[in-house]
Amino acid sequence: xxxxxxxxxxxxWFLAHHFDTVGQQVSSAKLGMWLFACTEVxxxxxxxxxxxxxxxxxxxxxxxxxxxxNKTAGGFNTIVLLTSSFTMALGVRAAQTNNNKALxxxxxxxxxxxxxxxxxxxxxxxxxxxxxxxxxxYYSALEHGYMLPKYSRVFYGVYFxxxxxxxxxxxxxxxxxxxxxxxxxxxEFSSENYVAVxxxxxxxxxxxxxxxxxxPLLYLVK
Amino acid sequence: MSDDSKKSQSGAQSGAQSEAQSEAHKPEPSYLTAQRxxxxxxxxxxxxxxxxxxxxxxxxxFLIAGLLAITLRTELFTGQQxxxxxxxxxxxxxxHGAIMVFLFIIPSVPAAMGNFVLPLMxxxxxxxxxxxxxxSFYIYCIAAVMLILTLVLGSLDTGWTFYTPYSKTTGxxxxxxxxxxxxxxxxxxxxxxxxVVTTHKMRAPGMTWNRMPLMxxxxxxxxxIQVMATPVLAITLFLLVIERTLSIGIFDPAMGGDPVLYxxxxxxxxxxxxxxxxLPGFGIISELITVHSRKHxxxxxxxxxxxxxxxxxxxxxxxxxxxxxxxxxxxxIVFSFLTFVVAVPTAIKVFSWVxxxxxxxxxxxxxxxxxxxxxxxxxxxxxxxxxxGTLSIDVHLHDxxxxxxxxxxxxxxxxxxxxxxxxxxxxxxMFGRMYNETLGRISALxxxxxxxxxxxxxxxxxxxxxxxxxxxxxxxxxAMHQVSTIGSWIxxxxxxxxxxxxxxxxxxxxxxxxxxxxAVSLEWHTASPPIEHNFHTTPTVTGSPYDFPEIxxxxxx
Numbered sequence: 001x002x003x004x005x006x007x008x009x010x011x012x013w014f015l016a017h018h019f020d021t022v023g024q025q026v027s028s029a030k031l032g033m034w035l036f037a038c039t040e041v042x043x044x045x046x047x048x049x050x051x052x053x054x055x056x057x058x059x060x061x062x063x064x065x066x067x068x069x070n071k072t073a074g075g076f077n078t079i080v081l082l083t084s085s086f087t088m089a090l091g092v093r094a095a096q097t098n099n100n101k102a103l104x105x106x107x108x109x110x111x112x113x114x115x116x117x118x119x120x121x122x123x124x125x126x127x128x129x130x131x132x133x134x135x136x137x138y139y140s141a142l143e144h145g146y147m148l149p150k151y152s153r154v155f156y157g158v159y160f161x162x163x164x165x166x167x168x169x170x171x172x173x174x175x176x177x178x179x180x181x182x183x184x185x186x187x188e189f190s191s192e193n194y195v196a197v198x199x200x201x202x203x204x205x206x207x208x209x210x211x212x213x214x215x216p217l218l219y220l221v222k
Numbered sequence: 223m224s225d226d227s228k229k230s231q232s233g234a235q236s237g238a239q240s241e242a243q244s245e246a247h248k249p250e251p252s253y254l255t256a257q258r259x260x261x262x263x264x265x266x267x268x269x270x271x272x273x274x275x276x277x278x279x280x281x282x283x284f285l286i287a288g289l290l291a292i293t294l295r296t297e298l299f300t301g302q303q304x305x306x307x308x309x310x311x312x313x314x315x316x317x318h319g320a321i322m323v324f325l326f327i328i329p330s331v332p333a334a335m336g337n338f339v340l341p342l343m344x345x346x347x348x349x350x351x352x353x354x355x356x357x358s359f360y361i362y363c364i365a366a367v368m369l370i371l372t373l374v375l376g377s378l379d380t381g382w383t384f385y386t387p388y389s390k391t392t393g394x395x396x397x398x399x400x401x402x403x404x405x406x407x408x409x410x411x412x413x414x415x416x417x418v419v420t421t422h423k424m425r426a427p428g429m430t431w432n433r434m435p436l437m438x439x440x441x442x443x444x445x446x447i448q449v450m451a452t453p454v455l456a457i458t459l460f461l462l463v464i465e466r467t468l469s470i471g472i473f474d475p476a477m478g479g480d481p482v483l484y485x486x487x488x489x490x491x492x493x494x495x496x497x498x499x500x501l502p503g504f505g506i507i508s509e510l511i512t513v514h515s516r517k518h519x520x521x522x523x524x525x526x527x528x529x530x531x532x533x534x535x536x537x538x539x540x541x542x543x544x545x546x547x548x549x550x551x552x553x554x555i556v557f558s559f560l561t562f563v564v565a566v567p568t569a570i571k572v573f574s575w576v577x578x579x580x581x582x583x584x585x586x587x588x589x590x591x592x593x594x595x596x597x598x599x600x601x602x603x604x605x606x607x608x609x610x611g612t613l614s615i616d617v618h619l620h621d622x623x624x625x626x627x628x629x630x631x632x633x634x635x636x637x638x639x640x641x642x643x644x645x646x647x648x649x650x651x652m653f654g655r656m657y658n659e660t661l662g663r664i665s666a667l668x669x670x671x672x673x674x675x676x677x678x679x680x681x682x683x684x685x686x687x688x689x690x691x692x693x694x695x696x697x698x699x700x701a702m703h704q705v706s707t708i709g710s711w712i713x714x715x716x717x718x719x720x721x722x723x724x725x726x727x728x729x730x731x732x733x734x735x736x737x738x739x740x741a742v743s744l745e746w747h748t749a750s751p752p753i754e755h756n757f758h759t760t761p762t763v764t765g766s767p768y769d770f771p772e773i774x775x776x777x778x779x
Contacts, residue, residue, distance in 0.1 A: 046457035136469035151478035157470025
């Protein structure tokens with residue numbers, strides 16, 4: 001009736017002391033990650049709400065100001081992130097099927113895509129800063145020859161806040177993906193023990209998902 | 223109610239007890255003595271030790287914020303300025319509120335007491351993510367340091383709500399304070415995720431959802447709110463920080479933003495947060511009432527489900543903080559109605575507790591005294607909440623002492639009283655020592671008298687128009703302010719007596735047996751204090767946690 005944790009020999013090395021079975025550990029880790037994913041979505045939803053309220057208050061301003069964003073760069077980044085989500089999913093599959101080589105390869109491509117995304121973002125930000133399309137009191141578009149409607153600064157405030165917070169998540173993603181990659185190189189993962197890969201995958205898909213909404217709302221208003 | 227849980231009675235939850243005792247030939251060291259040295263505490267992942275560290279930290283901040291409150295009340299003894307300037311008074315009440323809310327009440331019951339009892343009650347060895355649990359404690363410590371740093375950086379005078387546009391323009395350390403609250407929120411989220419997963423995945427064999435102690439239900443509902451509401455606070459405070467540093471203009475009318483949007487954001491978190499503060503208190507009271515009246519809880523499922531119902535409804539009532547903010551009349555009416563709705567599950571709980579007492583063999587232990595105090599004070603707090611939620615009345619009482627009295631009746635008369643009762647109830651389990659019952663009862667009496675003297679008068683003051691957050695007032699309010707101040711001193715004496723009694727118990731108390739209250743739930747079926755891994759054998763549950771053998775179990779008394 002009671003499952004005593006005395007059979008220490010039978011316990012795999014990755015099973016923590018307070019769990020009875022691997023199944024319990026895996027399902028706990030997954031549930032925890034999904035809850036964390038919910039908190040991420042809720043946190044961004046606050047920003048989306050702020051965006052919609054600004055857009056409802058000043059629809060014309062948002063239309064005009066968003067025209068200054070670089071649709072090509074945004075579109076390129078969307079493709080990059082979608083690709084990385086795909087390779088991430090392939091990586092999880094590789095871990096499940098004990099294909100460590102494919103896991104490492106896919107993780108590397110995913111990290112590469114994430115870095116590419118940040119590089120494009122860097123050039124986009126630089127362009128905005130040079131043209132004075134900045135939030136709040138740093139807004140100086142007029143001096144740079146832009147005739148944008150009143151309160152355009154609020155749009156750039158929202159733009160920098162949303163993409164900035166998303167960018168921070170991409171950087172964190174690069175960090176955790178690298179950590180998983182190092183563990184994969186140490187051959188820690190197998191078809192029995194891959195929940196860490198899967199959880200990082202969930203995180204990465206959330207980062208991707210947020211961008212899927214950010215891109216049309218900020219870049220493709222018209 | 224709870225009919226199915228009564229079918230199997232003889233075994234109940236005590237199956238584990240005999241088994242555990244038969245195997246425990248050699249006494250295993252308790253979690254307090256299993257490992258020694260400072261490092262064994264600093265890097266511990268044992269939920270009981272983390273719970274105790276949380277308890278120490280939250281009690282410390284309770285003391286600090288309590289002393290600030292006494293300072294405020296003492297300044298208010300006369301209508302003129304005594305020893306605080308208006309600016310100092312603003313800073314002191316802001317710190318009192320911010321520390322009490324973010325560093326004491328929110329983590330007190332869930333993180334401190336919940337950490338200790340949740341895995342024990344579920345029959346688990348630990349929470350689902352022990353390392354995350356420790357991380358959450360250290361994040362809380364960082365938040366505490368940041369909030370204390372605001373003192374050095376010029377303090378804070380916005381009130382704990384950080385309302386815009388004032389919080390944007392004031393010269394005080396808003397950024398450090400909001401970042402502190404932001405970080406405290408992360409600690410809260412991590413604890414919440416941990417508890418939800420623990421409740422789902424770590425229950426002992428046989429512990430079905432309907433056999434969980436009501437404390438677990440309450441902690442579970444609280445954890446759900448923590449997970450769902452706190453991210454919105456995080457983003458709100460993040461936006462406020464950006465507003466102050468880059469003035470992006472979302473909340474600033476001068477830049478084209480909307481300051482009322484901040485209030486919506488803030489209360490979308492902070493109203494559910496009120497239930498983060500009170501729900502675990504409900505859980506404690508459910509345990510105290512049933513264990514100390516030796517009778518099966520009345521309406522088990524109704525109490526369990528009402529916790530979840532409160533968690534859900536709490537997300538749609540935030541507008542009742544904003545009746546005079548200029549939100550639409552329709553929104554006001556809807557929020558007023560929804561506020562009435564949230565009173566229904568709360569009332570179900572209170573009636574169920576009273577029905578449990580009816581016909582039970584009530585033992586007048588200190589925890590029971592606190593539970594009875596709670597029934598008084600919380601009911602007054604709850605009913606005045608409905609009164610305040612009435613649209614037409616709130617317009618008159620908004621920002622008066624009536625509101626102050628109402629939320630202190632809920633937060634102090636509710637949560638703190640439940641917390642104290644819970645401390646006395648689980649103290650023998652935590653430290654293996656009994657406290658002095660006489661001192662405990664006197665403390666309960668002093669808290670009751672002091673609390674009601676302090677805050678009952680504030681209902682009358684508020685009704686007569688005394689606005690909140692003022693350091694000086696008109697002479698006609700002086701008499702009642704003085705009564706209130708004297709009450710706060712009595713309350714302080716009562717609380718210091720609690721501290722003395724509990725510490726005295728650790729040093730000189732009698733050794734407690736593993737089950738001094740003859741309770742049924744699992745935490746009482748291991749040694750006091752528990753061994754490091756909680757149970758020698760994973761317990762198996764066969765019945766309700768409230769089947770008291772020596773008492774009438776029909777519930778038709």
